[in-house]
Amino acid sequence: MQPTPLGPLTAVIFLPLAFAVFLMLVPQQFVRVHRYAALGGAVVTFIASLTLYRDFSGNTFHFQYYEAARWIPQLGISFKVGIDGISLWLVLLTTFIGVIAVWFSFYVNHRAKEFMIYLLILETAMIGVFCSLDLIQFYVFFEATLIPMYFLIAIWGGGNRTYAAIKFFLYTFLGSIFMLIAIIALYFIAKSKLGRGTFDLMELQVLAAQGNLAAGSVQIWLFAAFALAFAVKVPFFPVHTWLPDAHTEAPTAGSIVLAAVMLKMGTYGFIRFCLPLFPEASIQAAPFMMGLAVVGILYGAVMAAVQVDWKRLVAYSSVSHLGFVMLGVFAINHNGLTGSVLQSVNHGVSTGALFLLVGMIYERRHTRLFKDYGGLKRQMPIFAALFLIVMLSSVGLPSLNGFIGEFLCLAGSFQAAFEGALHIPFWMPVLAGGGVVLAAVYLLWMYQKSFYGKLDQPENRRLRDIKPWEQAACGLFVVLIFWLGLFPTFFTEKMETSINAVRHQTTLPAGQRPCWNDDGVDINHQGDVVQASSRNPENIGDWKQGRVIAPSNHFRQRDSAISAEREKR
Amino acid sequence: MNLGDAPLTPAPIVWEPMLPMIIVFVTGVLCMCVEMLRPKQTNNLIVVLSLAGLAVAGALIVLDWTAAVFHQPPSEFFGVRFGGSPEEAGGGLFIHDRFGQSVQLILIASTFITILFSEGYLRERRIPFGEYYPLVLWSAVGGMIMASTRDLMIFFLGLETLSIALYVLAGLNSKEKRSQEAALKYFLLGAFASSFLLFGIALIYGATGTTHILGIPMLMNHASADPTAGKILIGGIAMVLIGFGFKAALVPFHMWTPDVYQGAPTTVTAFMAAGSKAAAFGALVRFVGAITQPELIDAWLPALAIVAVLTMTVGNLIALAQRDAKRIIGYSSIAHAGYLLVAVVAWAHSRGSIGLDTVVYYLGAYSITTIGAFAVLSLTAKAGREGTQLEDYNGLWKRAPFAAAAMIVFMASLAGVPPTGGFVGKLLIFKDALDQDYTWLAIALGINSVLSVFYYLRIVFAVCVDEPDERRSQFAKPNAGMLTAAGACALAVLAMGVFTSAVLQTMGLSLPAESGSASRSVAQKP
Known part of the structure; x- marks a missing residue:
């Protein structure tokens, strides 16, 4: 696959940064200029990312908008970006959340210039994370999110x-x-195998596909190092403790960005790097990771149920919901992975909306404790209605977005346990299913405590309903919630092939795994790996004539053969 | 084998390659003269003169940026023979190569930036002494000498030139007790270290018959003949390493660093943290590069690796407990010496299969970052007083937003957060360490990076986040020199992180410039 020179995707990545540089040059007393320029930057980026969607084809798993430039050739580092069906939605989510975060931050009066600059730099870094195809470049973007x-x-x-x-x-x-x-260790492994070191994800994945990248305990250690970085970000159960504090103390825009996008950097990292680069280790670690995910789901839910603080509750609910995402990822099958990507987007929308709503009420009352609220429904009916929809989407009510994602994740993990290929015990998905019930418990509890009951706090009597522009912002989220909930295929059809590619890259035996680099291979809509030699160059992904290399359900077949053997014995 | 008896025809001294040093030295002399003659109002003329001299010297180095290695042939100077090793060893009292040039350039850049923000600071501290500038320049000359020789006596000469000027500079603020304490402590411990160095040189001379470090490999090739000489040599190497370890602030020879850094005037601290460290590492690299024999490598590299881990860990752990910004950077400089030592160890272990680019790149990034940080920290000097506690920096973002923003870049670079020069430097060190199978060193470095983040964030927090405390926060008005220094450093740090390729290309050190062995062809000027 030949990269093109830097083009539209690079522009989308660096647009927010360009606006941030512009903001730096404007003196800080022009607060309105800063606000509107930042909003303009976010909107322009969002529109630009929509044009990416327009020309994106869901028929191939190869990276599209694959753009590259020389960066540090001496060290084998280059600037390489590209998106596939997984990153496309996360990029769109990021740019959308970027608009909302900037828009809602108009209330910030204290050091408003810096606030907008940090938000825009953060947006560039986050988009960069989802598009990077070079490991060092990925690391640079990954770390660049920290300071803002x-x-x-x-x-x-x-x-x-x-x-x-x-x-x-x-x-x-x-x-x-x-x-x-x-x-860097991967760089040297590539150096010993290829004769030259590289940080290029696709080249490294070719090695992994041949089973040459690393084997045995080396692969496990490398997997562990990557997994630790992403597990902290997700956040996975034992390393999640930064999240409740960060979410609770962050300003509203920060919480929205953190919950909606930054946590997805972790799940994305698992799907993009851990699974394809360390397939054997991923399969070996699957029961362990899934066990942690289950603990995270239940622990997050129980912790959420005992919180007295709105934001803390939503933060712990994130731990629980992201547990479902990880459950889906380490089911390593079609349903699970589709569910995990979809749930990543869903969680971004639902939790982003929840933090936005909590931020609105916080700006009015400057408290986040349930005991200071109660009976808000009568005072703020529109707010209460919007909150109800968002809250139910987080619970996972059918026809709203949360349901689809969680259902697919759970279905995937049941399927994995049923097939037995990953040695996942049955109680794991069963217990995880309990998390859905708990979600209903703590979220409905929260809703009941704040919106029903007596309006006993005198301060709350002065509350007015949210303003039209705030309704519009929430309305955007509600539209997305219904859209994702009622028409999930609109979203899944573009990610299908990419998800199947990740699945095949992980579960197929070495030598058969499809490579991003290999133009001769593609994946059809049944999920089979096919030869793409007869492909029409005008229409990438026109695979119809291709010969099937590996069928979609190879993993199960292989496994049923193994279990049949076992029974014979 | 007595190398000193080898036939030696004294050659005339070739001055051109030494021109940058000479220019800086002469600039110092001129500054001294102007200081004596000046009308008593300002030091502006001296500042301009020293900046111009440094600029010319820097330009000469850049213009002379050749890959050719040139060794000053052994020569006689007032009847004293320098560079006693035979010519075919490629020795000499002065070596003119890319590594030496790079370290000299780092030193000149450090001095230039330090002088840029010195005048405003010295006036605010009420110590506007004109002799400051010649002292800084001469100190830089000492550092430049250290980086460009392989003769231990010349090392010593350079070290003393560097140090004696710094002893005086540390005590520049003679009215303040802490400054006096810093000067005395630095002088006493420095003299102690110098005697170690001299003793080591004497032992090495005793064993090899030459003060040239290439005498070490030459002796070791014949070590089987004379085991006693080998033992004396090992002792000598230990003493010399202790001497350099003191200057580079390696644990356990680091005790002077925090007190001196805290007590000395901030500009002097900046020069010490950057310039003096670059010179010390330049010398260390030259010396370690000469230890190529397997027996010596086995003896010294594990020790140096352990010293590296100790240095970074002790530096970071103690820095965590500090409340004084200058002390924090002082301990952080110890930690960075540990990181750099990892690079040196990996380089020495590779025996020429990896280049010196990591060491030079890291030195450059570290020096620029640290000087920039001190430029910003110098802003609390006002009306003769200077508060360096973290609380004294509260609200700097309000008073000097540009300087505060630059501080974010510097702290990010020191912590190794991309996209900064510090990150690329750390990446290079990780790469070299893994290349030489020093995975445990890489992991120790990783853990230490995490530790260091904590105190860098505290500085960032004090400078950029906290609200000003009206009783404590006294800031000088940022002058043009200081803003230029901080801005240039911040831009350079970011540029090193983004345009790494161009920097590495220009440096041209990724191929081994100096393997330390005698096999390298010697390009001599006619």
Whole structure:
């Protein structure tokens, strides 16, 4: 696959940064200029990312908008970007959330210029994470998110912001520094195999596809180093403790960005790097990771149920919901992976909306404790209605978005346990299913405590309903919630082939795994790996004539053969 | 085998390659003269003169940026023979190669930036002494000498030129007790270290018959003949390493660093942290590069690796407990010496299969970053007083937003957060360490990076986040020199992180410039 020179995708990545540089040059007393320029930047980026969607084809798993430039050739580092069906939606989610975050941050009066600059730099870094095809470049973007987010929490955060900001920074840095060492180790493995070192994801994946990248315990260690970095970001159960603090203390825009996009950097990392680069280790680790995911689901839900603080509750609910995503990822089958990507987007929409709504009420009352609310429904009916929809989407009510994602994740994990290929015990998905019930418990509880009951706080009597522009912002989320819930195929059809590619890259035996680099291979809509030699160059992904190399359900077949053998014995 | 008896025809000294040093030295002399003659109002003329001299010297180095290695042939100077090793060893008292040039350039850049923001600071501290500038320049000359020789006596000469000027500079603020303490402590411990170095040189001379470090490999090739000489040599190497370790602030020879860094005037601290460290590492690399024999490598590299881990860990752990910004950077400089030592160890272990680009790149990035950080930290000097506690920097973002923004870049670079020069430097070190199978060193470095983040964030927090405390926060008005220094450093740090390729290309050190062995062809000027 030949890259094109830097083009539209690179433009989308660096547009927010360009606006941030412009903001730096405008003196800080022009607050309105800063606000509108930042909003303009976010909107322009969003529109630009929509044009990416327009020309995106769901018929191939190869990267599209594959653009490359020389960066540090001496070290084998280049600037390479590209998107597939998985990153496309995360990029769109990022740019959309970017607009909302900037828009809602118009209330910020204290150091408004810096706030907007950090938001825009953060947006560039986050889009860059989802598009990077070079490991060092990925690491650069991954780490570049830290400083803006640190400042968003440390400067504009709540009472305990110092602690929360440092904890956030340290946890993420701790996780990712070992990933950096692992990345460099991959460079030397490539050097010993190819004769020249490279940080190129696609070249490394070719080695992994041949089973040459690393074997045995080396692969497990490398997988562990990557997994630690991403597990902190997700956040996975034992390393999640930064999240409640960071979410709670961050300003509203920070919480929205953190919950909606930054956590997805972790799940995305698992899907994009851990599974394709370390397939054997991923399969070996699947029961362990899934066990942690289940613990995270239940622990997050139980913790959420006992919180007295709105934002803390939503934060713990994120731990629980992201557990479902990881459950789907390590089911390593079609349903699970589709569910995990979809749930990543869903969680971004639902939790982003929840934090937005909580932020609106916080701006009016400056408290996040349930006990200061009660009976809000009568006072703010529109707000209550919007909150109800968003809350139910987070619970996972059918026809709203949360249901689809969680259902697919659970279905995938049941399927994995049923097939037995990954040695996942049955109780794991069963227990995870309990998390859905718990979600209903704590979210409905929260809704009941704040919106029903007596309006006993005198301050709350003065509350007015939210303003039209706030309704519009929430309305956008509600539209997305219904859209994702009622027409999920609109979203899944573009990610199908990419998800199947990840699945095949992980579960097919070495030598048969499809490579991103290999133009002769593609994946059809049944999920079979096919030869794409007869492909029409005018219409990429026109695979119809291709010979099937590996059938879609090879993993199950292989496994049923194994279990048949076992029964014979 | 007595190398000193080898036939030696004294050659005339070739001055051209030494021109940058001479220019800086002469600039210092001129500054001294102007200082004596000046009308008593300002030091502006001296500042302009020293900046111009440094610029010319820097330009000469850049214009002379050749890959050719040139060794000053052994020569006689007032009847004293320098560079006593035979010519075919490629030795000499002065070596003119890319590595030496790079370290000289780092030193000149460090001095230039330091002088840029010195005048405003010295006036605010009420210590506007004109002799400051010649001292800084001469100190830089000492550092430049250290990086460009392989003769231990010349090392010593350079070290003393560097150090004696710094002893005086550390005590420049003679009215303040802490400054006096810093000067005395630095002088006493420095003299102690110098005696170690001299003793080591004497032992090496005793064993090899030459003060040239290439005498070490030459002796070791014949070590089987004379085991006693080998033992004396190992002792000598230990003493010399202790001497250099003191200057480079390696644990356990680091005790002076925090007190001196805290007590010395901030500009002097900046020069010490950057320039003096670059010179010390330049010398260390030359010396370690000469230890190529397997017996010596086995003896010294594990020790150096352990010293590296100790250095970074001790530096970082103690820095965590500090409340004084200058002390924090002081301990952080110890930690960075540990990181750099990892690069040196990996380089020495590879025996020429990896280049010196990592060491030079890291030195450059570290020096620029640290000087920039000190330029910003110098802003609390006002009306003769200077508060360096973290609380004293609260609200700097309000008073000097540009400087505060630059501080974010510097701290990110020191912590190794991309896209900064510090990140690329760390990446290179990781790469070299893994290349030489020093995975445990890489992991130790990784853990230490995480530790260091904590105190860098505290500085960032004090400078960029906290609200100003009206009673404590006293900031000088940022002058043009300081803003230029901080801005240039911040831009350079970012540029090193983004345009790494161009920097590495220009440096041209990725291929081994100096393997330390005698096999390298010697390009001599006629």
